Amino acid sequence: MELIAALLLGFFFAGYFVLGGADIGLGMLLPYLGREESERQLAVAGVWPVFLANEVWLVATAGVFIGCFPALEGELFSGLVLVLVPLLAGWMIRDAGLWWGRQAPRAGFWLTVVGSWTLALSWGWLIASLLTDTPTEPAPPALGAVTSLAIALLFLAHGMGFAALRLSGVPFERARQVAGRGAGGNSFALTSAVMFVLPLLAGARLPLSDSAASDTALRLVVPALLVILPLLLAGQVWLWRTFGRRVEGPAPAYF
Amino acid sequence: MDAETLDLARWQFALTAGGHFLFVSLTLGLATILAVLQTRATLRGGQPVHTRMVRFWGQLYVINYAIGIVTGLVMEFQFGLAWAGLGHYAGDVFGASLALETVLAFFVESTFLALWMLGWDRFNKWVHLAVLWVVTLTAYLSAYWILVTNGFLNQPEGHRVTEDGTLELGDTGAMLTNSSALLAFGHIAAAALLTGALFMAGVSAYHLFRRRTDDSDGFYRRSLRIGVYAALPALFVTVTFGGMQEENIGEWQPMKLAVFEDNSEEIARLQAEMTERFGPGDYVPPEALTQGAGMLMMAVFGLITIPLLISAVLAAFRRAVSRFRVWHVVLMALVPLPYVAMIAGWVFREAGRQPWVVYGLLRTEDAVSEVSTTQMWVSVGVFVPLFALLIVVNWWLLLRWARRGYTEPRRPPEDSRPEPVAVATY
Numbered sequence: 001m002e003l004i005a006a007l008l009l010g011f012f013f014a015g016y017f018v019l020g021g022a023d024i025g026l027g028m029l030l031p032y033l034g035r036e037e038s039e040r041q042l043a044v045a046g047v048w049p050v051f052l053a054n055e056v057w058l059v060a061t062a063g064v065f066i067g068c069f070p071a072l073e074g075e076l077f078s079g080l081v082l083v084l085v086p087l088l089a090g091w092m093i094r095d096a097g098l099w100w101g102r103q104a105p106r107a108g109f110w111l112t113v114v115g116s117w118t119l120a121l122s123w124g125w126l127i128a129s130l131l132t133d134t135p136t137e138p139a140p141p142a143l144g145a146v147t148s149l150a151i152a153l154l155f156l157a158h159g160m161g162f163a164a165l166r167l168s169g170v171p172f173e174r175a176r177q178v179a180g181r182g183a184g185g186n187s188f189a190l191t192s193a194v195m196f197v198l199p200l201l202a203g204a205r206l207p208l209s210d211s212a213a214s215d216t217a218l219r220l221v222v223p224a225l226l227v228i229l230p231l232l233l234a235g236q237v238w239l240w241r242t243f244g245r246r247v248e249g250p251a252p253a254y255f
Numbered sequence: 256m257d258a259e260t261l262d263l264a265r266w267q268f269a270l271t272a273g274g275h276f277l278f279v280s281l282t283l284g285l286a287t288i289l290a291v292l293q294t295r296a297t298l299r300g301g302q303p304v305h306t307r308m309v310r311f312w313g314q315l316y317v318i319n320y321a322i323g324i325v326t327g328l329v330m331e332f333q334f335g336l337a338w339a340g341l342g343h344y345a346g347d348v349f350g351a352s353l354a355l356e357t358v359l360a361f362f363v364e365s366t367f368l369a370l371w372m373l374g375w376d377r378f379n380k381w382v383h384l385a386v387l388w389v390v391t392l393t394a395y396l397s398a399y400w401i402l403v404t405n406g407f408l409n410q411p412e413g414h415r416v417t418e419d420g421t422l423e424l425g426d427t428g429a430m431l432t433n434s435s436a437l438l439a440f441g442h443i444a445a446a447a448l449l450t451g452a453l454f455m456a457g458v459s460a461y462h463l464f465r466r467r468t469d470d471s472d473g474f475y476r477r478s479l480r481i482g483v484y485a486a487l488p489a490l491f492v493t494v495t496f497g498g499m500q501e502e503n504i505g506e507w508q509p510m511k512l513a514v515f516e517d518n519s520e521e522i523a524r525l526q527a528e529m530t531e532r533f534g535p536g537d538y539v540p541p542e543a544l545t546q547g548a549g550m551l552m553m554a555v556f557g558l559i560t561i562p563l564l565i566s567a568v569l570a571a572f573r574r575a576v577s578r579f580r581v582w583h584v585v586l587m588a589l590v591p592l593p594y595v596a597m598i599a600g601w602v603f604r605e606a607g608r609q610p611w612v613v614y615g616l617l618r619t620e621d622a623v624s625e626v627s628t629t630q631m632w633v634s635v636g637v638f639v640p641l642f643a644l645l646i647v648v649n650w651w652l653l654l655r656w657a658r659r660g661y662t663e664p665r666r667p668p669e670d671s672r673p674e675p676v677a678v679a680t681y
Contacts, residue, residue: 052365052366052369060358062332063355063357063361066331066334066354070350073350077336077339078336078337078624081630085638086637089638092325095325096325099325100648213346213350213423213424214417216425217351219427220351220424221355232358232363236366238370239369239370243369
């Protein structure tokens, strides 16, 4: 049971980095990819509406963490307050920007960009902290800064590959020049693999097996997750099949 | 743990959870009305007014839902950030329901919300309707899991004490059917419907009051009636579940009831009894706050009931619905009241159980994380202004769109729309 719980935790966390990382990276690249208003709207449309289906992987990660490893979750989160506060704030600002961008395109655009950068840099600091010998303390500033920049670059590369697959027109050309030939497919596969492995490497260092929840709690949570998992994945596939095609104009506005 | 960190953590939780609750109240109620509206629109495909109603109220629903999600993201992390002691002591029990909330409810809810709001021209109308029902039902499921968590904290059942003195889940069934959770679920679900219904009635009344819009198809008249006739039963269900909780509180948290009734003899007796049981300490919750919040909730109930009963009569007359402008103003004035009652009821429930975070088992002061005061200040300094901003902008947008009334949806440019299916003709 513990092992399955740990695998589920890793699966959701890695899934978030691959999927969420792509739209966060694209969010960071918005000023580069979109320089005129129409280009900007097209680039923002690349984030819509998949970010909604991508960020839930992180929500699920946190849920599995508190449900299956509650004591460790508290120890880690309270130890990393200074990392998690900017991470959550960046996430909120980014989402608010994406939603409000439909009413106020300029403000929404910049909130999305600032939020995406804050989020990616905070992830860098968090990963750096997890990789030290004391994962429940923030990584020292020098190490944190270097790792943050490296991880931010990784998000950028991943986002660039995603943009080359997702966008069209001038923003697409800009992304393709950087992401390389093959319409971005190759570099995206590579960055996806890195984005999948990185959180697993960082998370594997946590003392998960020593801090699992009781058998009763795991017997409630783990089977429920396993039963619902195929449905969750089906919903994801459905959403990507419906809205995952190359975007050629501004996001279809519901409001 | 120093007192300032504890106070900050409490303020942060109160303001962010309260802020989030403001969004949930409207979302949950509007979702239900919307699902029924769209079902009717789908069944009677011929009447465009029904579809336009789903679009208009759906728009307001999505605006509010969106920022509700954004504020909800933080809540889940806050237990670990600020209340690690609680996770350490009782996380085995209440963590399970939080985990199930995120995966069984929220994961599905958010994915399907995206499918619904942008799926208007993409799906078969029955599929599109089913998607909205999934969003609505998972929203209720989400509320259920959160109240299972909260119910356990108010009325711990289904746990057992381990060798090292912490709690673990013992009886899953007892945890899932905790009466404090179930009664609160009924109470809050109905109150949310009341919030959504009065919002709908109030916004419709605004448009009828202004007489600027042509209401020949009865768009706002119908909406006003739906709002009034949904609010009335919702109010009575809310009150019924509220009353049913009294006995429960008397059994599990007699101190809360004694404070509410301002019964000083009983308070003194319970204080002595609890001192004997749990050792020296102050077992009386903040009296003014608990009592004031409870009273306020009751008073607001009274303020809503009488106008709502009269409204139910007036709504039967078409001329009154279209022309009775004084009544329109009253309906507009009712919109904020359910929010006041919601927050007051929640303060009564949560302040009234102090000093306990897990009733009778863990004190709030022992649940707070081992973080420095500076760190807690950083956290409060970031989240509280951010929540305030989100709430203010959300309401500004909500009111702006509500005032604008129904407008035809903006269409994506021709070339990005899905290809029409070629029909073979002979």
